[in-house]
Amino acid sequence: MQALRLKSGEPMPRLGLGTWKSRPGEVYDAVREAIRVGYRHIDCAHAYGNEAEVGQALAEAMASGVKREELWITSKLWNNAHHPEDVQPALAGTLRNLRLDYLDLYLMHWPVAVRGQAHFPPGVDEFIGPKELPFTATWKAMEDCVNAGLARHIGGSNFSARKLQTLLEEGRIAPAMDQVELHPYLQQTALIDFCRRHGIHVTAYSPLGSADRPAVLKADAEPLLLEDPAIAAIAKCCDASPAQVLIAWALERDTAVIPKSVNRGRIRENFEAGALRLTDSDLKEIGRLDRHRRYLDGAIWAPPGSGYSLEWLWDE
Numbered sequence: 001m002q003a004l005r006l007k008s009g010e011p012m013p014r015l016g017l018g019t020w021k022s023r024p025g026e027v028y029d030a031v032r033e034a035i036r037v038g039y040r041h042i043d044c045a046h047a048y049g050n051e052a053e054v055g056q057a058l059a060e061a062m063a064s065g066v067k068r069e070e071l072w073i074t075s076k077l078w079n080n081a082h083h084p085e086d087v088q089p090a091l092a093g094t095l096r097n098l099r100l101d102y103l104d105l106y107l108m109h110w111p112v113a114v115r116g117q118a119h120f121p122p123g124v125d126e127f128i129g130p131k132e133l134p135f136t137a138t139w140k141a142m143e144d145c146v147n148a149g150l151a152r153h154i155g156g157s158n159f160s161a162r163k164l165q166t167l168l169e170e171g172r173i174a175p176a177m178d179q180v181e182l183h184p185y186l187q188q189t190a191l192i193d194f195c196r197r198h199g200i201h202v203t204a205y206s207p208l209g210s211a212d213r214p215a216v217l218k219a220d221a222e223p224l225l226l227e228d229p230a231i232a233a234i235a236k237c238c239d240a241s242p243a244q245v246l247i248a249w250a251l252e253r254d255t256a257v258i259p260k261s262v263n264r265g266r267i268r269e270n271f272e273a274g275a276l277r278l279t280d281s282d283l284k285e286i287g288r289l290d291r292h293r294r295y296l297d298g299a300i301w302a303p304p305g306s307g308y309s310l311e312w313l314w315d316e
């Protein structure tokens with residue numbers, strides 16, 4: 001398995017299993033199967049509501065011989081636990097659910113704070129604005145989690161280059177990772193360049209276009225990445241599936257990539273994309289597909305009156 005080398009010197013397996021929307025009742029099998037096939041990186045989050053079942057699968061994999069240090073487990077601090085005093089208890093809850101002593105990587109899921117009992121999507125008065133609770137205050141509490149040995153690395157998710165720059169300037173610990181939406185329709189080249197210059201790695205989420213996300217997060221008549229004709233043509237040429245081409249493209253860009261699947265055949269198929277090599281002409285062709293299309297546009301985190309806006313969120 002190809003690995004990224006973090007500033008700390010630790011290797012992080014580049015191809016991981018996503019677990020958002022993997023329902024209790026199916027995520028256990030998905031994680032067990034993924035580890036059997038060879039995945040050693042699992043992407044989790046408190047907000048996915050399935051960490052306890054992921055934890056059961058991890059515990060059983062370790063009981064049958066997989067070593068903890070072979071695994072790379074990422075999780076994320078949810079938006080309703082950004083108050084500094086809530087951060088370590090939130091991480092402790094995640095560790096309890098995952099049945100682990102430490103995480104390899106803990107990410108701030110969004111640079112947006114909501115109140116403890118906020119609904120999903122949150123009402124306007126359930127937000128805590130960025131002036132009242134800046135993400136830098138939350139970051140300091142995440143740094144304390146590293147010092148307490150509960151997380152080996154910390155990072156952002158859905159962070160713009162400008163927000164990463166703020167963490168670099170104001171934090172004691174530099175972010176090791178930014179996990180963002182990345183695929184041929186949203187290539188984010190400037191953000192990747194910024195991260196590379198500052199020793200921050202990037203993980204590509206929703207690399208297949210996230211077609212199974214909830215209706216509240218979908219727009220009408222969206223372009224379907226997995227059905228893109230150029231991707232289909234490249235897939236045909238290299239005797240691979242469109243999903244494999246998308247995963248191989250993310251790997252060619254030196255990012256980590258975390259496709260989600262709960263289907264045994266597709267879990268294996270996605271893992272085997274690690275062996276697929278794209279040609280320069282494939283890469284050029286895919287480079288032309290960029291259309292700055294966010295499937296997760298963040299609008300639910302920036303309604304008018306919330307103190308947040310899309311301009312603030314993405315710094316664009």
Ligand SMILES: NC(=O)c1ccc[n+]([C@@H]2O[C@H](COP(=O)([O-])OP(=O)(O)OC[C@H]3O[C@@H](n4cnc5c(N)ncnc54)[C@H](OP(=O)(O)O)[C@@H]3O)[C@@H](O)[C@H]2O)c1
Pocket residue numbers: 017018019020021043044109157158179180204205206207208209210211212213226241243244258259260261262263266267269270296
């Ligand atoms: N940090 C964040 O804010 C954030 C946001 C979004 C996602 N993520 C992370 O990134 C992971 C991946 O993103 P995602 O879940 O949004 O979407 P995704 O991985 O782009 O797409 C998942 C969809 O693709 C299907 N699929 C998987 N493999 C396939 C294949 N080989 N051929 C055809 N279809 C295939 C899945 O169905 P089956 O399951 O039925 O195979 C599912 O419907 C998440 O699970 C989560 O861990 C993080």
